[in-house]
Amino acid sequence: MTNAKKPLGIAILSLLVTGMAAAQTPSSKATAAYTSAVGCTVSNASNIGTAPLSCHDIFSGAAVAVTPDNFVPVMDATVKVSNSTSLFVSPSMVTGLYTSTTTRTKTGSTSTATALGGVYERAVLLDGAGNVVATAYPVAACEAGILGCQPIGGAYGVTIDSRVQTLTQSLSDCVVTVGTTTGSCSFTSTIGLVLQTTSAHTYNFIFPNVGVGTYTVEIQMAVNSNAQVTGTGSAVGAAAFGLGSMTVDVVRLVHDFSF
Secondary structure (H helix, E strand, O other), X not given: OOOOOOOEEEEEEEEEEOOEEOOOOOEOOEEEEEOOOEEXXXXXXXXXXXXXXXXXXXXXXXXXXXXXXXXXXXXXXXXXXXXXXXXXXXXXEEEEEEEEEEEEEEOOEEEEEEEEEEEEEEEEEEOOOOOEEEXXXXXXXXXXXXXXXXEEOOEEEEXXXXXXXXXXXXEOOEEEEEOOEEEEEOOEEEEEEEEEEEEEEEOOEEEEEEOOEEEEEEEEEEEEEEEEEEOOEEEEEEEEEEEEEEEEXXXXXXXXXXX
């Protein structure tokens, strides 16, 4: 007889983010920004965009606003645009993923544990009133089914880091025959797998043919995690992002450039 135990699946997210501009006055050529410290958490997120982030300044405790589609602003820089120019934006971000899966299986049964985590990014252009006037390419051209385009809350972000870890364990029945007597044996096997990764990523965004004016370039991040268990076992998935920087260059593209 199998001693059934309740499966455990936990998805936990924690991250360290935010933004501070390196230049306070608008630049007409280039500008930069770097991250400092804002903390966000979300637990048991089954689908990205459905479990809202809860974000705050880790020093003052003040709440940090999250967009309606579940992105959190992490860096921003102000730039002055004249004539028909474009913006090249290059953010770099340290990200981390943690996945842990453990299965316990007895004879004649199968257990599967899956844990996942992901980090996603986009760049948006804000006008003087703080309204979003454009989303940077290539995210602005994202469609369903394109590798790297992650749908989030009705919008898209580019996949910066993603992992799906699945551990499956199966044991067949064990039958022992001695002479004319048939007996059975039982045994238990427990297998665990943990992966933890920290890495740095850079992705280039483009705002083509930006109109004249003073704008704020804002980098926004989103995360998700999930954990599922079939049979007996446990699973934990988590994702994080932290130290980062970005540069914004004002450039003039060839006359007939278009996406």
